[in-house]
Amino acid sequence: MQFVNIYLSMILLFAVGLSATPLLRHNLKLANIFAHGIATLGSLAAVLCASFIFVEGPQAFSIPVSLPFLEFSVRVDYLAAYFLAIIGIAGAAASIYAFDYGREYFGRRFMVMAELYLTFLLAMILVVTISHIFAFIVVWEVMSVASFLLVGQEYSRPANTKAAYLYLVMTHVGTAFITIAFLLLWKTSGSMDFAALTGWRGDEWTRNAIFICSLIGFGTKAGVIPVHIWLPKAHPAAPTHVSALMSGVMLKTAIYGMCRFYLEFLGTGPVWWGELILLLAIVSAVLGVLYAMMEHDIKSLLAYSSVENIGIILLGIGAGMVFMSRGLSSFAVLAWSAALFHVLNHAIFKSLLFFGAGAVVNATHTRDIEHHGGLIKAMPYTAIFFLAGAAAISALPPLNGFVSEWLIFQSLLILPEALSGVAGKLSAALLISLLGLTSALAAACFVKAFGVVFLAKPRSVSAAEAHEAPCLMLGSMGFLAIMCLGIGFIAPWLRVMLQSILIPFLSAEAVDNMVGAKWYLLGAQSGSAAGGLSLPLLGAVFVVGLVFAMALYRVCGCKNRLSGETWTCGIVPAARMEYTATGFSGPIRRAFGKILRPRTETVINRNISPYSGRRVIFEVHITHVFDELVYQPLNRYIVKLSRFMKEIQTGSVQLYVGYIMVVTIAVLIWSTRW
Amino acid sequence: MQVLAILLLFSAFLLTRASRLASAVHILLAQSAMVAAACAVESGGSMHMLIAAVLTVLIKVGLIPKALLRVVSQLKREREVDPIMGPNASSLAAAAAIVMTYAVIDRTLPGGLSWDAVAASLALVFIGLMLIITRRQAIMQIVGLITIENGLYLLGLSTTHGLPMIIELGIFFDVLVAVSVLVILTNRLKKSFQSTDTSILKKLKG
Numbered sequence: 001m002q003f004v005n006i007y008l009s010m011i012l013l014f015a016v017g018l019s020a021t022p023l024l025r026h027n028l029k030l031a032n033i034f035a036h037g038i039a040t041l042g043s044l045a046a047v048l049c050a051s052f053i054f055v056e057g058p059q060a061f062s063i064p065v066s067l068p069f070l071e072f073s074v075r076v077d078y079l080a081a082y083f084l085a086i087i088g089i090a091g092a093a094a095s096i097y098a099f100d101y102g103r104e105y106f107g108r109r110f111m112v113m114a115e116l117y118l119t120f121l122l123a124m125i126l127v128v129t130i131s132h133i134f135a136f137i138v139v140w141e142v143m144s145v146a147s148f149l150l151v152g153q154e155y156s157r158p159a160n161t162k163a164a165y166l167y168l169v170m171t172h173v174g175t176a177f178i179t180i181a182f183l184l185l186w187k188t189s190g191s192m193d194f195a196a197l198t199g200w201r202g203d204e205w206t207r208n209a210i211f212i213c214s215l216i217g218f219g220t221k222a223g224v225i226p227v228h229i230w231l232p233k234a235h236p237a238a239p240t241h242v243s244a245l246m247s248g249v250m251l252k253t254a255i256y257g258m259c260r261f262y263l264e265f266l267g268t269g270p271v272w273w274g275e276l277i278l279l280l281a282i283v284s285a286v287l288g289v290l291y292a293m294m295e296h297d298i299k300s301l302l303a304y305s306s307v308e309n310i311g312i313i314l315l316g317i318g319a320g321m322v323f324m325s326r327g328l329s330s331f332a333v334l335a336w337s338a339a340l341f342h343v344l345n346h347a348i349f350k351s352l353l354f355f356g357a358g359a360v361v362n363a364t365h366t367r368d369i370e371h372h373g374g375l376i377k378a379m380p381y382t383a384i385f386f387l388a389g390a391a392a393i394s395a396l397p398p399l400n401g402f403v404s405e406w407l408i409f410q411s412l413l414i415l416p417e418a419l420s421g422v423a424g425k426l427s428a429a430l431l432i433s434l435l436g437l438t439s440a441l442a443a444a445c446f447v448k449a450f451g452v453v454f455l456a457k458p459r460s461v462s463a464a465e466a467h468e469a470p471c472l473m474l475g476s477m478g479f480l481a482i483m484c485l486g487i488g489f490i491a492p493w494l495r496v497m498l499q500s501i502l503i504p505f506l507s508a509e510a511v512d513n514m515v516g517a518k519w520y521l522l523g524a525q526s527g528s529a530a531g532g533l534s535l536p537l538l539g540a541v542f543v544v545g546l547v548f549a550m551a552l553y554r555v556c557g558c559k560n561r562l563s564g565e566t567w568t569c570g571i572v573p574a575a576r577m578e579y580t581a582t583g584f585s586g587p588i589r590r591a592f593g594k595i596l597r598p599r600t601e602t603v604i605n606r607n608i609s610p611y612s613g614r615r616v617i618f619e620v621h622i623t624h625v626f627d628e629l630v631y632q633p634l635n636r637y638i639v640k641l642s643r644f645m646k647e648i649q650t651g652s653v654q655l656y657v658g659y660i661m662v663v664t665i666a667v668l669i670w671s672t673r674w
Numbered sequence: 675m676q677v678l679a680i681l682l683l684f685s686a687f688l689l690t691r692a693s694r695l696a697s698a699v700h701i702l703l704a705q706s707a708m709v710a711a712a713c714a715v716e717s718g719g720s721m722h723m724l725i726a727a728v729l730t731v732l733i734k735v736g737l738i739p740k741a742l743l744r745v746v747s748q749l750k751r752e753r754e755v756d757p758i759m760g761p762n763a764s765s766l767a768a769a770a771a772i773v774m775t776y777a778v779i780d781r782t783l784p785g786g787l788s789w790d791a792v793a794a795s796l797a798l799v800f801i802g803l804m805l806i807i808t809r810r811q812a813i814m815q816i817v818g819l820i821t822i823e824n825g826l827y828l829l830g831l832s833t834t835h836g837l838p839m840i841i842e843l844g845i846f847f848d849v850l851v852a853v854s855v856l857v858i859l860t861n862r863l864k865k866s867f868q869s870t871d872t873s874i875l876k877k878l879k880g
Contacts, residue, residue: 651879653815653872654758654807661803665774668796672781 003052003059007074007129010045013038014122021114028106035114036098039121043091046084046125053081054497060131060195070138075131075195078501079263082340083128083256086347089483090249091121093476094241097355100470101241104362105153113153113239120146120245127253131194133182140178140253144171144221147250150242151234163233170230174220178257181213185265197265207266211273214261215280221254222310225284226626231307232291236299236367240358243299247306248351252343255313262321263336263505274321275419281318282434285311287625289441290596293448293588294622296581297367298357301449302350305393308442309346312408313339315435319411326418329506331411336506337498338407344494345400345487349392352480356386359469359477360453364462369449369581374458378466381474383454388481390446395439398535398542400487405439406533407495441588448584457575488535582620589620597623678712679794682828683772686801686821690764693754695813699742702817706734709824712791716831722839729846730827738820738853745860746813749870759808767808771800791832798825812860812870816853823849 017038024031053059053076062073076084098117105113123143130136148171152164186192188202202210216227223231231251235243262269288307295301316339323332359382360375361367376383392399395406412435415428458464468474487494566573589598603617648659685705692698710730717723759767775796783789798821805818827845830837837845863870 649879651876653875654810657803657806661800661807664799664803668775668778672778 003049003056003076004061006045006049006052007061007076010042010049010125011122013042013045014118014125017042017118018115018122021118022111025111028110031111031114032099032102032106035118036095036102039095039098039118040092042118042121042125043088043095046088046091048088049076049129050081050085050088053078053084070134071132071192072130072135073132073193074129076129077504079256079259080128082498082501083252083343084125086252086344087121087124087128087249090245090347090351091124093351093355093480094245095121096476096479097244097358097473098241100472101239101358101362105239109153113150116146116150116153117242120150120242124245124249124253128256133186133192133194136194137175137179137182141175143250143253144168144175147234147238147242147246151238153239153242154237157237159233160237163230163237167230167234170220170227174217174227177213177217177220179217181210181217181261184210184213194260194264200265201267207269210261211266211269214257215277218254218257218261219280221257222251222314223284223307224280224310224314225287225307226630228284228288228307229627229631232295232300232303235303235306236297240299240354240361243303243358244351244354247303247354248347251306251310252347255310255317255339255343258317259340262317263502267505268324269321271322271325271419274318274323274325277314277318277321278431279318281311281314282431283311284308285315285438286434286441287595289438289445290588290592291622291624293441293445293585294596294620296369298360298369298372298449298453299354299367301369301445302353302357305353305442305445306346306350308438309342309350309393312405312435312438313342313346315339315431316342316408316411319408319415322415322418323411324506328414328418331414331418333499333502333506334407334414335411336502337495338404338411340498340501341407341491341495342404345392345404345484348480348483348487349389349399349401352385352389352477352484353393355473355477355480356382356389359473360386360466362469363466364460366460366462369452371460372453372458372463373456373460373575373578374454374463375466376454379454379468382469382477383450385474385477385481386454387450388484390450392484394443394446396443398488398539399484400491401484403488403491403533403535409435444588448581451579452581452584456578457573459575459578489539491535582618589622595625599623675712675715676790678708678715679790682708682712682824683794683797686798687765687768689805689817689821690768690801691761693757693761695746695749695753695811696743698754698814698817699739699746702742702820703735703739705821705824706730706739709828710735712828713831716835722842725839726842729842733846733850734820734824737850741853741857742813742816745857745864749813749864754809754811754814757809764804764808767804768797768801771804772797775800791828795825795828795832798822798828801825810871810873812856812863812872815872816856816860819856820849820853 017035021031021035021038024034058075058077058081060073060075062071065072102110102114120143123139123146126139127136127143130139148164148168151167152161154160155164184206185197185200188206189197189200191197220227235247238246262273285308288304288309288311292301292304292308295304316335320332320335320339323329323335357367359379360372363375363379364372366372388399392401395401409432412428412432415431416425419425419428458466469477568577589596599621601617601619601621605615605617682705685701685708688701689698689705692701710727713723713727713730717727757764772793776793779789779793779796783792802818802821802823802825805821806815809815809818860870863872863874867874
């Protein structure tokens with residue numbers, strides 16, 4: 001079996017899906033099964049491709065197309081295969097989820113959605129496997145446009161179209177910068193093939209320019225603060241299975257781009273590259289989780305949490321780049337592998353959480369968590385899976401999120417060795433404490449999300465009438481929840497694999513130094529610095545503790561069991577007594593008042609009853625720092641400029657032709673070189 | 675060829691002075707006929723140039739003026755009453771345009787092939803542009819457009835000695851479509867506003 005055959009049959013599968021789905025437009029049920037079935041199979045084929053690479057080694061082939069600058073050349077090395085596997089796993093889960101979820105959209109442009117979904121998946125697969133500059137930009141653009149159209153799927157709501165256009169503008173700004181970076185590479189190396197760019201060495205100025213352009217370009221796609229503004233608006237607007245893929249996987253294609261540039265094309269750079277990324281990363285992580293904490297829209301909350309997680313991934317990448325510049329390659333291996341590990345984990349638990357949120361929104365028809373509550377009784381399985389995802393994203397052992405965050409902490413703890421001067425060492429220490437803060441806030445955020453959505457009593461009629469999600473939706477959530485647990489346990493093997501990804505880019509002996517960990521121990525050791533983590537041991541401690549506690553309960557626990565309403569001083573407990581999301585996030589809003597600058601609006605209506613009755617409406621809005629500092633002034637400036645430009649548009653035909661004449665005369669005179 | 679170039683410039687010059695729409699269309703008709711003649715003269719007996727000349731006669735001397743004259747005959751006030759630039763001023767501007775184009779061509783193509791024809795055709799383009807800018811009546815603007823087109827056609831003719839047949843056909847088709855659209859729009863304008871003054875179109879601006 002050749003790799004080319006597997007790869008091309010995967011593409012063919014998608015092509016069949018794309019071309020045959022429209023034929024089934026008269027039978028939506030069949031179209032749903034067919035399109036999402038193809039998507040599932042295609043995703044599994046992507047996983048197959050990736051595993052083929054991990055077994056047989058990197059593969060490359062190229063099919064010349066008779067067009068200038070265009071060549072269909074594919075090169076799948078370990079790095080690409082890793083991202084391909086992530087796309088495949090998350091894509092398969094999302095497609096299975098879509099079998100049930102897609103039915104929501106029958107009669108609401110379902111066919112368009114199914115077609116775009118297939119295009120989106122295929123474009124992401126191509127983005128990580130194609131190794132030709134021009135073709136890369138083309139498929140990157142296809143991915144962006146397909147996701148833009150999916151964000152605008154429910155275009156009847158003005159907020160959605162607004163979000164979609166904001167996304168379109170931002171992603172094109174990003175693409176422009178990526179194109180500049182690639183063109184600079186092409187101009188100085190003379191090659192359009194990624195493989196030929198590997199050993200590229202340019203002068204200092206070009207390298208810095210490429211670094212900055214690619215950082216802005218891929219950073220925009222990844223949703224790094226301050227170019228994140230599209231993300232929290234666009235992700236909630238899309239259909240849930242697409243939101244999950246956008247948050248879980250599409251952001252990772254940007255990380256893939258960064259890996260290509262900073263590991264392969266640019267290689268080791270000056271220290272300030274890494275430091276700049278660390279700065280952006282920590283700002284994204286802290287602000288992302290703070291905004292997530294303040295959010296009441298469940299999908300926006302998850303989107304902001306994606307900003308935070310991208311920050312955490314970038315912390316690993318930034319630390320890795322600092323280590324590379326300082327020549328500490330074995331630490332660089334640690335940091336990079338931590339970042340790559342978190343890429344996989346975030347793809348899994350963020351998809352899981354989005355699926356859970358989608359099931360909840362489906363059941364209650366609102367995204368506002370203030371209107372949820374008590375759903376654990378109506379939707380027990382969804383609740384359990386969401387809880388698993390929430391625990392994983394809060395980095396609780398023994399789930400997968402814990403392992404990667406622990407590795408990132410390890411690499412940050414070594415960071416003071418690489419940064420020189422008091423300021424450097426202090427800022428490294430600050431970085432560690434801020435990451436700690438981020439993790440704590442993330443835990444608080446998901447306690448809020450789970451508690452307010454699933455616990456206590458329903459706060460609205462629709463929440464009270466909620467029903468459990470259909471079985472395929474539950475199935476895909478269950479699959480991801482099991483992966484959250486499983487990856488935690490196979491972490492040591494996975495880490496060996498991750499380090500093999502890094503062999504081509506960092507020195508091989510550095511990788512060997514780090515690989516020497518046992519199956520039961522996840523360790524980082526180089527010289528005197530060492531850290532170790534054994535999940536099986538932790539699991540064993542947990543199990544032993546559980547058994548001990550149960551035994552203790554059996555032996556001397558009291559057997560009385562009472563059940564009844566919660567005691568509330570003699571009145572019947574009602575949903576209005578519950579902790580609301582606003583109330584829960586209150587202390588944090590106050591503690592970070594300087595950053596969030598909340599504005600509260602209280603409207604008290606005393607006219608309801610002259611004696612006691614009054615109705616209070618309380619609203620809190622937080623201020624988004626970068627909106628106020630960057631985007632609003634920019635917006636005003638653009639409007640002003642457009643007003644100015646409007647002056648030349650008088651509406652007079654004669655004047656318009658006059659412009660043409662002036663230009664013609666100018667060109668004519670210029671042509672004589674007077 | 676030189677005589678034809680001079681006659682063409684003269685016709686363009688006359689256009690700047692015409693205020694009755696019907697006479698402007700008649701001058702245009704004569705101008706197109708001269709272009710056709712130039713085409714026939716330049717052909718040197720080659721078949722496809724002759725076809726182009728015949729097509730010019732058919733479309734620019736026959737069809738287009740006929741359609742324009744029909745529109746003009748339906749108008750009540752068929753004069754350019756209040757042009758943005760009066761006949762005297764526009765004649766002066768046309769003279770300036772002729773001087774300028776001859777000067778420019780003298781510098782860029784000194785003593786080149788068909789030097790006269792190139793300069794004259796450029797002058798035609800500019801006079802056409804000027805007609806559009808300085809006249810308010812839609813018919814006069816169409817006349818200006820066809821003058822530009824005649825100039826460009828002549829330019830192509832004098833520099834390349836005949837474009838490939840398919841491109842020539844394309845150009846003719848283009849002109850035909852453009853003029854029919856313009857005539858339809860002029861009719862609409864007349865129906866809606868009882869006038870073909872294009873300054874009404876300013877109201878369209880949002």
